[in-house]
Amino acid sequence: GAGVSQSPRYKVAKRGQDVALRCDPISGHVSLFWYQQALGQGPEFLTYFQNEAQLDKSGLPSDRFFAERPEGSVSTLKIQRTQQEDSAVYLCASSFGTGAYNEQFFGPGTRLTVL
């Protein structure tokens, strides 16, 4: 399909493990966003990329969270030494341009459960 895809869809990790979540944005989309959605809550912003540049990482909750988009397309969100409070759905969104009016298209999310 032509939408945003994310993998894996579900991830179970033991506390202390490292995880990597992948996002494939819509082809040609310049902007890429990561959001974290805790159970029963609205998504919360984590970080933003414009092409390969990470322009805003103000939402990353700790230095255990790291995101990259080395070639300006696929992005990976890495969480080191996972904690139980990291359990959430991680949503990726992309938009064609960089302006304010560009609609963000969301992927299906990765549900992370930390035991």
Add this chain to the structure above:
Amino acid sequence: AQKITQTQPGMFVQEKEAVTLDCTYDTSDPSYGLFWYKQPSSGEMIFLIYQGSYDQQNATEGRYSLNFQKARKSANLVISASQLGDSAMYFCAMREGYRADSSYKLIFGSGTRLLVRP
């Protein structure tokens, strides 16, 4: 302070009737955008409707309309002729700061769960 407030955790509506989902927002930025998203149980966020702060008319998209009252800082979503498939979580979101260096991140409310009864 919460920037987006959705005061209705859950709502019921009878099939074919209209329903209003409330959203109030808080910003000092004169330029902002307001969005509504639908999130079915599958988890994907589906864009429904957009209202810009300078738009003179209320936005409409099919059965969805946005009741934008700027002075009251409210942006309520109206769904007409509800269908069973409308049962889902609905999120109001705001994007502020139309500046060149803005990330244009979305700020979401806590959502309203809508259940359409047959």
